[in-house]
Amino acid sequence: KQEVTQIPAALSVPEGENLVLNCSFTDSAIYNLQWFRQDPGKGLTSLLLIQSSQREQTSGRLNASLDKSSGRSTLYIAASQPGDSATYLCAAEKGGSTLGRLYFGRGTQLTVWP
Amino acid sequence: DGGITQSPKYLFRKEGQNVTLSCEQNLNHDAMYWYRQDPGQGLRLIYYSQIVNDFQKGDIAEGYSVSREKKESFPLTVTSAQKNPTAFYLCASSTNSWTGDQPQHFGDGTRLSIL
Numbered sequence: 001k002q003e004v005t006q007i008p009a010a011l012s013v014p015e016g017e018n019l020v021l022n023c024s025f026t027d028s029a030i031y032n033l034q035w036f037r038q039d040p041g042k043g044l045t046s047l048l049l050i051q052s053s054q055r056e057q058t059s060g061r062l063n064a065s066l067d068k069s070s071g072r073s074t075l076y077i078a079a080s081q082p083g084d085s086a087t088y089l090c091a092a093e094k095g096g097s098t099l100g101r102l103y104f105g106r107g108t109q110l111t112v113w114p
Numbered sequence: 115d116g117g118i119t120q121s122p123k124y125l126f127r128k129e130g131q132n133v134t135l136s137c138e139q140n141l142n143h144d145a146m147y148w149y150r151q152d153p154g155q156g157l158r159l160i161y162y163s164q165i166v167n168d169f170q171k172g173d174i175a176e177g178y179s180v181s182r183e184k185k186e187s188f189p190l191t192v193t194s195a196q197k198n199p200t201a202f203y204l205c206a207s208s209t210n211s212w213t214g215d216q217p218q219h220f221g222d223g224t225r226l227s228i229l
Contacts, residue, residue: 101172
């Protein structure tokens with residue numbers, strides 16, 4: 001069974017810092033690795049999806065990388081802002097007969113203070 | 115606007131009662147999912163459906179039931195057999211893609227509590 005781990009569990013930084021959130025997974029046979037943002041009491045918002053054949057994806061100040069061989073993905077947030085405060089979750093998708101099934105980490109709770 | 119609508123936002127269950135959570139999507143997605151989220155935990159899959167009239171158990175299906183009679187609807191029933199139902203329930207949908215290039219889209223959740 002796929003196990004997904006996120007480190008750190010919580011992170012508190014001043015505005016303007018560059019951040020790295022880590023995600024590791026035990027089974028490298030994945031279709032993709034997805035990063036989501038969750039605000040308190042809300043659903044998840046998709047941030048970035050990296051297909052298994054890709055190494056990284058970028059959207060604005062966010063950059064996500066994927067190293068399947070080592071079972072790791074990182075989410076890089078440049079020039080952090082208070083509005084980035086949220087919980088960030090990563091999820092690995094397996095294919096085959098379980099197409100679409102996502103295995104989630106517990107998330108990193110990020111606080112960016114002014 | 116296309117999206118996923120979950121209702122109600124808050125739900126209270128009495129002992130021995132079954133309750134049903136609604137999930138409707140107008141994204142024309144084939145696949146739909148139900149997750150449970152407990153404080154400090156990641157999301158755990160309850161049931162999922164890749165196509166109408168078919169669904170599979172996830173990791174924590176005991177005490178729950180679903181149906182998928184229409185493409186746009188995937189209701190979840192929390193039965194009295196589920197002894198610890200207090201949690202945040204999230205519904206998601208996606209396009210089935212064998213190239214792994216389609217993200218899941220989520221609703222805003224239903225918070226279920228015990229009276």
